[in-house]
Amino acid sequence: MSLLFAGRKTAVTEHKVGIVQRFVMTVLNHFRQLLASLGELWRQPLASLMTIGVLGLSITLPSTLYLLVKNTEQVTAGWEQAGEISLYLKPNTSVAQAQQLRLAVSLFSEVEAAELVTADNALIEFEQASGLTNSLAYLDKNPLPHVILITPKASYVQPNAARTLVKKLERQTHVDFGKLDIEWLERLYATVSVARDVVWIVAILLCVSVVLIIGNTIRLNILSQREEIIIMKLVGATDNFIRFPFLYTGMWYGLLGGVLAWILIAFLLWWLQSGIANLANLYQTQFTLTGLDTTALGVILLLSIILGLLGSIISVQKHIKEIEPK
Amino acid sequence: MIKFDDVSKTYPGGQLALQKVNFHVAKGEMAFLTGHSGAGKSTILKLISLMERPSVGRVLINGHDLGQLSHKDIPYIRRDIGMIFQSHQLLMDRTVFDNVALPLVIEGYSRKQITKRVHAALDLVGLLSRAQNAPMALSGGQQQRVGIARAIVNRPPLLLADEPTGNLDPKLSMEIMRLFEALNQSGMSVFIATHDLGLIARMKYRNLTIKNGRLIEDGLQEDVLLNETNTKLPSDVHVDNDTPRYR
Ligand SMILES: Nc1ncnc2c1ncn2[C@@H]1O[C@H](COP(=O)(O)OP(=O)(O)O)[C@@H](O)[C@H]1O
Ligand SMILES: [Mg+2]
Numbered sequence: 001m002s003l004l005f006a007g008r009k010t011a012v013t014e015h016k017v018g019i020v021q022r023f024v025m026t027v028l029n030h031f032r033q034l035l036a037s038l039g040e041l042w043r044q045p046l047a048s049l050m051t052i053g054v055l056g057l058s059i060t061l062p063s064t065l066y067l068l069v070k071n072t073e074q075v076t077a078g079w080e081q082a083g084e085i086s087l088y089l090k091p092n093t094s095v096a097q098a099q100q101l102r103l104a105v106s107l108f109s110e111v112e113a114a115e116l117v118t119a120d121n122a123l124i125e126f127e128q129a130s131g132l133t134n135s136l137a138y139l140d141k142n143p144l145p146h147v148i149l150i151t152p153k154a155s156y157v158q159p160n161a162a163r164t165l166v167k168k169l170e171r172q173t174h175v176d177f178g179k180l181d182i183e184w185l186e187r188l189y190a191t192v193s194v195a196r197d198v199v200w201i202v203a204i205l206l207c208v209s210v211v212l213i214i215g216n217t218i219r220l221n222i223l224s225q226r227e228e229i230i231i232m233k234l235v236g237a238t239d240n241f242i243r244f245p246f247l248y249t250g251m252w253y254g255l256l257g258g259v260l261a262w263i264l265i266a267f268l269l270w271w272l273q274s275g276i277a278n279l280a281n282l283y284q285t286q287f288t289l290t291g292l293d294t295t296a297l298g299v300i301l302l303l304s305i306i307l308g309l310l311g312s313i314i315s316v317q318k319h320i321k322e323i324e325p326k
Numbered sequence: 327m328i329k330f331d332d333v334s335k336t337y338p339g340g341q342l343a344l345q346k347v348n349f350h351v352a353k354g355e356m357a358f359l360t361g362h363s364g365a366g367k368s369t370i371l372k373l374i375s376l377m378e379r380p381s382v383g384r385v386l387i388n389g390h391d392l393g394q395l396s397h398k399d400i401p402y403i404r405r406d407i408g409m410i411f412q413s414h415q416l417l418m419d420r421t422v423f424d425n426v427a428l429p430l431v432i433e434g435y436s437r438k439q440i441t442k443r444v445h446a447a448l449d450l451v452g453l454l455s456r457a458q459n460a461p462m463a464l465s466g467g468q469q470q471r472v473g474i475a476r477a478i479v480n481r482p483p484l485l486l487a488d489e490p491t492g493n494l495d496p497k498l499s500m501e502i503m504r505l506f507e508a509l510n511q512s513g514m515s516v517f518i519a520t521h522d523l524g525l526i527a528r529m530k531y532r533n534l535t536i537k538n539g540r541l542i543e544d545g546l547q548e549d550v551l552l553n554e555t556n557t558k559l560p561s562d563v564h565v566d567n568d569t570p571r572y573r
Pocket of ligand 2: 364367368369488
């Protein structure tokens, strides 16, 4: 519609097209612009390739770290075994009662072996290990309880089964509490979880830098087309009309960066795989690196497109408004 | 068509470019704006095309106060105004055809319409055979005519020209003036800023003279009648507002 001249023909009134047809035309137009933006990248192949290269590497790093963490988790899942159960007895349990209990639990079908460490022996062990000799001189009486060390049978080493076994053992008379020896595993888990947090932080930082890189590239594109933008504004282009090609360019940068990252990750995995296969062979085990499944690949590509769009939106919002014909 | 209502313009930095300017150019009129360099001609045209806003006063086009329109409306207003500049403002990396097509592409015309109208506009300025050339391959006068074709391709009711003959020799200048005349005869209001007094002295049109930002004279140039014009508009180039002519 013309704002100043009522009844002046415009493209819309002139075409007399229905809303559906206009929608189709709009979609076609955007598709054409999408392709045109790809052509724009091609006009400066070297500069575009360099930008895409930086983006690709920025996306590759966190993705690879993520894969390493995921693989570590998978490997350690196979290691999750309880080595030993320590059964602490109540303080006033006599040695004879303790020995009886040891014998009783050693006959359990779940138990491979059971060994009694009396309070006295434990104290001697403690003194030897710590170097504090004659420690009883400072204490009224031995504070340590008797402990029965239990090795579960192979089929009861999985954490759940082992925990059930601990419960069962705790129900015996004279037993104070039982303790599953999986601390080292928990420590490993804590480490992996820290690693996962680090991957997140690195990923977030690199995503921010992808947005900044694309934003800056689009800014340079806008500035280099300053004259063109001014002319378009002079003949009545809206900011939106000028904006879209730059948004599409940002999207292309993101998408192509994502594709490059995918190729790099596939290559890295292939490269690591042969080394890991050798290592696994030495331990006579089988291990295959988990790669990117379709979902992960989809997430990476989608994320890179979104980052590209975000970077270009920020840049376009700021700079297209600033360029005005004078 | 164009009404300046007590318009003053002070540029940022304090430069007073216009002082209490009042005038009215009617629909279908062709008028000149003359004055020395720095008098304020371009400022007047920039106020009409919304490249600048008045410091005081109102600018009205077809009765609409431009000050009442929002920033978002600017592109749509510019589509109603054809603008021609001394520097041709062409996209050098596109063909003549694509340059002229730009306003139509922006407005969202179909391919078919665009081709038809661009060819008509190029035919009018005598450059149909150069449609696929780059602007660089054309002479200064030809480039100026491409700019004119672009300004009229979407048939604006109002045509503004800022020193359209600034770089051209007298013969080419006269040709371009004839073109404006033909466009005006088809119903377009035409407003031309120039410091080339010799040029307009040969044409019998209204002339607004501006000096140091003040309108000092408003009247007809009388002396010399324009030679018979032989520029004719093709039948499918016409203007969409059917208001009565000035003369
Ligand atoms: N963007 C601007 N900023 C400051 N002063 C300006 C600007 N544009 C024009 N002027 C000043 O306003 C006055 C009128 O300029 P202009 O309208 O361009 O004159 P003309 O087109 O008649 O040569 C001049 O003194 C000029 O220096
Ligand atoms: Mg000027």
